[in-house]
Amino acid sequence: MLRYLIKRILLMVPLLLGITVICFFVMHLAPGKPTDLQTQMNPKASAEMKQRLMKLYELDKPVHLQYWSWLKKLSRGDLGTSFSSDHRPVADKILERLPITITINVLSLLIIIAIAVPIGVLSAVHQDSLFDKITAVIVFIGFAVPTFWLALLLMIFFGIHLGWLPISGLRSLNYEYLSTWGQLTDLARHLILPVFISAFGGLAGLSRYMRANMLEVIRQDYILTARAKGLSERQVIYRHALRNALLPAITILGLSIPGLIGGSVIFETIFAIPGMGQLFYMSVMARDYPVVMGILLIGAILTLAGNLIADVSYAIADPRIRIS
Amino acid sequence: MTFWEMFYKNKLALTGFAIVVALFVISIFAPWIAPYDPGAIDLKQVLESPSAEHWFGTDQLGRDVLSRMIWGARISLKVGFVATGLAILIGMVLGAIAGYYGGWIDTLIMRFVDIMLCFPAFFLILAVIAFLEPSIWNIMLVIGLTGWMGVTRLVRADFISLRERDFVRAARAIGAGDLRIIFLHILPNALASILVAATLGIAGAILTESALSFLGIGVQPPTPSWGNILTAGKDNIDIAWWLSLYPGLAILITVVGYNLLGEGIRDASDPRLKK
Numbered sequence: 001m002l003r004y005l006i007k008r009i010l011l012m013v014p015l016l017l018g019i020t021v022i023c024f025f026v027m028h029l030a031p032g033k034p035t036d037l038q039t040q041m042n043p044k045a046s047a048e049m050k051q052r053l054m055k056l057y058e059l060d061k062p063v064h065l066q067y068w069s070w071l072k073k074l075s076r077g078d079l080g081t082s083f084s085s086d087h088r089p090v091a092d093k094i095l096e097r098l099p100i101t102i103t104i105n106v107l108s109l110l111i112i113i114a115i116a117v118p119i120g121v122l123s124a125v126h127q128d129s130l131f132d133k134i135t136a137v138i139v140f141i142g143f144a145v146p147t148f149w150l151a152l153l154l155m156i157f158f159g160i161h162l163g164w165l166p167i168s169g170l171r172s173l174n175y176e177y178l179s180t181w182g183q184l185t186d187l188a189r190h191l192i193l194p195v196f197i198s199a200f201g202g203l204a205g206l207s208r209y210m211r212a213n214m215l216e217v218i219r220q221d222y223i224l225t226a227r228a229k230g231l232s233e234r235q236v237i238y239r240h241a242l243r244n245a246l247l248p249a250i251t252i253l254g255l256s257i258p259g260l261i262g263g264s265v266i267f268e269t270i271f272a273i274p275g276m277g278q279l280f281y282m283s284v285m286a287r288d289y290p291v292v293m294g295i296l297l298i299g300a301i302l303t304l305a306g307n308l309i310a311d312v313s314y315a316i317a318d319p320r321i322r323i324s
Numbered sequence: 325m326t327f328w329e330m331f332y333k334n335k336l337a338l339t340g341f342a343i344v345v346a347l348f349v350i351s352i353f354a355p356w357i358a359p360y361d362p363g364a365i366d367l368k369q370v371l372e373s374p375s376a377e378h379w380f381g382t383d384q385l386g387r388d389v390l391s392r393m394i395w396g397a398r399i400s401l402k403v404g405f406v407a408t409g410l411a412i413l414i415g416m417v418l419g420a421i422a423g424y425y426g427g428w429i430d431t432l433i434m435r436f437v438d439i440m441l442c443f444p445a446f447f448l449i450l451a452v453i454a455f456l457e458p459s460i461w462n463i464m465l466v467i468g469l470t471g472w473m474g475v476t477r478l479v480r481a482d483f484i485s486l487r488e489r490d491f492v493r494a495a496r497a498i499g500a501g502d503l504r505i506i507f508l509h510i511l512p513n514a515l516a517s518i519l520v521a522a523t524l525g526i527a528g529a530i531l532t533e534s535a536l537s538f539l540g541i542g543v544q545p546p547t548p549s550w551g552n553i554l555t556a557g558k559d560n561i562d563i564a565w566w567l568s569l570y571p572g573l574a575i576l577i578t579v580v581g582y583n584l585l586g587e588g589i590r591d592a593s594d595p596r597l598k599k
Contacts, residue, residue: 018439026452144579146531148538149572152557160562167561262446266535270558280447281539284454292451299444307442 080290101275108199120210142204254310330592337588343581392548410468415475423483516593523586
């Protein structure tokens with residue numbers, strides 16, 4: 001097991017290097033430089049000043065040399081300094097926002113599991129029942145709904161029409177004056193819509209996947225054996241079938257992580273949540289290369305880590321894989 | 325049963341087909357169908373709610389939302405087809421090479437697929453689009469360039485299972501070259517799964533385009549697109565619900581249409597479902 005883990009982690013290194021090479025070159029070869037944005041509003045900016053800025057940001061060197069120096073800094077754990085006017089270290093800027101994004105994504109993963117697994121199991125066990133048909137329609141529509149549109153509708157309905165939930169930010173204006181309990185409920189109220197929206201995309205996929213798995217599993221011989229032994233239907237479904245159907249779903253959860261992280265750009269922008277996705281959007285708009293590179297790198301690491309955790313838990317859960 | 329008989333019996337697939345055809349008709353005849361000029365600004369009728377005059381209301385510049393949505397159908401159709409076409413082309417060529425030749429070239433291509441698959445695609449799309457000038461052509465290009473990996477895997481798998489079949493050996497025995505075998509003998513057998521991937525891909529591309537336009541880095545105003553009407557909806561969220569409701573509904577119906585069509589084609593071409 002340990003050897004497998006080490007091998008997997010070592011394999012991640014070339015993959016990560018490949019990702020950074022692609023990102024770096026695509027970004028730097030694209031027309032338009034950060035210095036254009038910073039100088040175009042200033043009529044006094046001369047060509048010479050632009051050159052000085054380019055030199056300051058090391059943008060005057062060939063791309064491969066820039067990449068090399070980025071990589072050297074990275075090996076010391078340094079992600080560089082932001083181009084924006086605060087000139088703060090990229091790592092600081094990202095780290096202060098990462099917990100928010102991770103919290104929302106973990107919460108939505110939990111919600112996805114809590115809702116999608118029972119739906120998938122029930123619709124497989126009661127195949128072609130009314131419940132199965134209704135959930136099939138909902139799941140099908142769930143695949144097609146643009147999440148940002150759903151977010152808008154929920155904001156209009158719950159936020160404006162009913163006035164039940166806040167529609168932007170993480171804290172109310174009077175947050176400082178609330179009791180600890182009040183602060184917690186305030187935070188929770190702000191999180192309901194973003195977490196639901198972020199979970200929504202994964203719900204349809206996982207419940208459909210669970211249903212398909214379950215349908216396959218309950219046709220296996222060992223289920224027939226369990227029934228033949230005289231076990232109750234409950235035991236057959238929840239002890240014997242569910243465990244086996246859950247296994248492949250672990251992988252699907254691992255694979256859904258890039259989608260969740262990518263989606264955080266959209267919902268953090270809509271709900272004005274100060275997370276990594278919002279930082280990414282603002283940095284991309286300002287052509288803040290170091291921050292964009294840093295977030296792409298962290299997004300890739302999170303994705304790879306998610307896949308690794310999925311594979312490892314699969315191996316732990318399934319003895320057949322553990323042995324081979 | 326033939327493919328067409330299977331497809332014709334599937335009501336859901338026919339519904340999807342009807343939606344797609346309707347979208348084509350709307351796009352082609354947009355100038356004649358749209359009740360108003362989509363760019364006509366009328367500052368006396370700003371943010372009017374839906375009425376007999378303006379079925380879907382007007383936007384912040386007094387433009388007719390229904391007319392803008394009808395012209396927006398053109399944009400999403402264009403983006404969907406061109407972006408998916410590009411993705412299919414890349415995926416088909418790379419998948420065919422990887423699956424047919426195997427060996428080191430297969431390893432190289434599939435490692436590249438792994439790299440492309442393992443970062444949040446939307447992050448990359450956003451970065452590239454924002455660094456290029458946002459325009460409809462760049463969106464098509466970027467969505468296409470980041471969407472070919474699934475097709476590559478699909479085509480490769482088909483090629484691996486087909487390349488040792490007797491009909492391929494026979495073709496090789498009579499002296500057919502690699503290109504001839506790839507394009508005339510193997511590829512036609514993989515067409516059904518490619519067509520399914522293309523149909524579902526168009527739905528995905530339309531969703532991505534609308535999300536990008538919504539964020540302000542897709543189709544740029546004044547050109548109308550479903551995504552950028554929704555941006556106006558967000559800006560006026562507390563006063564103009566119709567700007568948010570209708571364009572999203574159009575996206576939803578379109579994507580449902582393509583998904584139904586794609587799954588219909590899949591079922592109709594699946595030999596296991598034939599009775």
